[in-house]
Amino acid sequence: MTLVVDDLRTYYRTLAGDVRAVDGASFTLDDGEIMGLAGESGCGKSTLAKALIRLDTRMRYIGGHVVLDGVELPIWDDRLMNERRFRDVSIVPQYAMSAMTPTRKIGRMIRELLESRGVDAHALEPELQRRLELVGLQPSVLSLYPIELSGGMKQRVVMVISTLLDPSLLIADEITSALDVSTQKAVAETLVEFRDRGFVKSVIVITHDLSILAQIADSILVMYAGKLVEKGPTSAIVDEPLHPYSRLLISSLPEVGVRYDEQKLAGIPGRPPQLLDPPRGCRFHDRCPLATERCAKDPPFVRAGEDGRFVACWEAPC
Amino acid sequence: MTTAPVAGPADSAPPSVPAAAKQLTTTQETLYFALRNRKLVFGASVTIALLAFAIVGPLIARHGPLDYTGHLSWAPTTRYGHWFGTTLLGQDVFAQFATGLRLAFLVGVVGGGIAAVIAMLIGFTAGYRGGALDEFLNMITNIVLVIPTFALLLVIAAYLQVRSVLVEAVLIGITSWPWAARAVRAQTFSLVSRDFVDMARLSGRSQMQIIFTEIAPNMSSYLFMMFILLFGGAVLIAATLDFIGLGPSGTISLGMMMQLSVQNAALQLHLWWWFLPPGIAIAMLVGSLYVMNVGLDEVFNPKLREM
């Protein structure tokens, strides 16, 4: 098992109280597995990802364990976590491609980044160039400013940098969202290639776009309102989703070929609950077509199957 | 001109406190943070205290600021109400100080106010219209910026035989606006690109209406802070002008007090009560305004607030 997450809880401090953004997440990730973390805005997927690498100081670690390659990640301590970041766990944050210092050439930025981590930039240079070529970028890109690169090129540069030290776990947060459809494909395929070549062992891909996950992910984990609702192999989730939320979500996606006149798709009425004082029972119960009284009162039972598959629902079919 | 497909629903910000939980309006929330901000409270208190002094002072002074009392170089005492002592020439320092303070506020409001109005006119127009008009207004701004203001004020002040405080304030006002105009222009630029401006256009609003009903209110905190800075700047420039002898005729200001005290060797004669009060007052007034401004920035900008 590369990654084992056990009952992870992370809240945000606010004036009005704690917002329970991630409330008891447990899942495992195998070596070489690309897992998609899907959900809509506010579900906590970015929070979960950032908690794994302790990147956001507004979050408060409440409890739970994260074990990577048999060693626990000290995600409650920023200084201790600093040793592990970039080496064992790495992240491509959302909007990373817009976050490169505009007045530094790419090569210099990378050098400074590596040196700040105590890595010999000079020794790594040939490998850096090799990887840039692998993703279809000329090594000359190192002497350009970020503004001279297109969105797709920047995203690929960021991916190369994040994986330079061959981390065990890579977290990719919305890496395809701001890109054109043709570049999206290139970037998504690059991610798979990184895994295939061993630059990273496992990847968590965070996105709201299930169709991208259908293309590159081995498994999909669906989140709703701070809770994990379903996990399973991609084909299972896409073809036979068990949780009512996953079902409704999948059926609300228009595929090329579906037309309004012929088959009107339906969305999910209502809004997710606010996480300041979330409902005691299932958090989806007020929007769920299968909800019963038990769903409103008791937190849903997590039914585990084979292949790491699980569903958190009272009423899901077996 | 080009839009990249946008990054989907924004997810990286922490979930915000929903409205139902705490029903504070924006004004109440601002006040809550305002009263808790030490810099703002400190700066505002000092400014208000000085203002109170400026209003009440001249009323309780026992002498006029320019009266020759015949009591020469007295140290501060309670006799004859010379709480701040007298000058070498026998004038009451307290009366002068109180009058000077009043004038400082007057110059600040008028000078700062005029500069603010010009800055807004030019800044809004340049920022909203852009193009050739913006280039032209930029040129004007740059010209006024590089004119040696001081030399200009010296020449004008020397040319006018009789100078009033108002004239001094106006002169300061029409020369100190360029940086503020630039700031307003930059803010306007960033707001104009927001879609609600286009929505206003699609609702049939005219350009003027949009500037005054959509853009300016959005910048109100910024404009307020800008006015405070212009106010402080005007007080400083006036004090400097007065110090080199170009002050208003027929009255006395803080800068003039300092000028006279230096001219009459107050430092060497140890007449500290003559030059210390005006100097400290100017420093306190301008300093407290700037401190207030920093505090205001924290209050208005939620990202700077401590949690």
Added chain:
Amino acid sequence: MLTLRDVSKTYRVGAFGGGSLRAIDEVSFDVHPGEVVSLIGESGSGKTTIGRMILRLISVSSGRIELDATDISTLHGDNLTAYYRRVQGVFQDPFSSFNPIFKADRVFRMMRDTYHRNLPADEWHARLENALQDVALNPRDVLGKYPHQLSGGQLQRLLVARALLLDIEYLVADEIISMLDASTRIDVLNLLGDLKQRGLGIVFITHDLSLGNYISDATVILRRGSIVEMGETAKVFGDPRHPYTRMLLAAVPQLHTKWAADDGDAAALENGATALVEVDAGHLAAI
């Protein structure tokens, strides 16, 4: 009918405005009442520019935009206001479309001040209620609230309701659902479908081909400011002729089909801009 005839847009660039950039190159298409036309393209294709030209937020460099045979590209003042009675727009970012310091329903008041000033109060409220009902919003949920208290989906619907207050004939919808969650997207999209059935003509600008396919009757594929293919949606999607259209369709991620292994004919894309030829009835491509 809304018509664009050889519309072009050129920007002056360079230090002293010496160079020029042709952002839109002789684009022509029609929108009929009750028809949804999708403008599909990637970034830099010019689709948003075209939408803004139709809304007269950007000037037209050359060519004509006609509403029922009247050239609208040079309207000003009251004539422009009258044009906005018939054509309105909704943009991509719901939170940018509202002035954050005012309540959200101020947008309705703005419309009232300009267009329905003499309407008695109860008639106005009736109109408002109807418009909100048409977009499936409960007045109690949305009136009197600030934008940050509402969700993106609610805000976008409010903007559609705002447009409906005027009995408009055409709506320019510029990526209106890209910033919404998947579960709300489809509802807003269905709303557009309902409005189409009631006779509204819609220019649906998007980069997402599956959305275009779902809702539109006609599709225009844009690349770098020119049309590369256009026609009935079923034909453009079912029988794409231009290499760019084919590449786009091949790159769209689908739930139940994997991406094709090869990347298509990238070389064919670099043929220079060519004129549109009719490859089929109601189907043109620049090949």
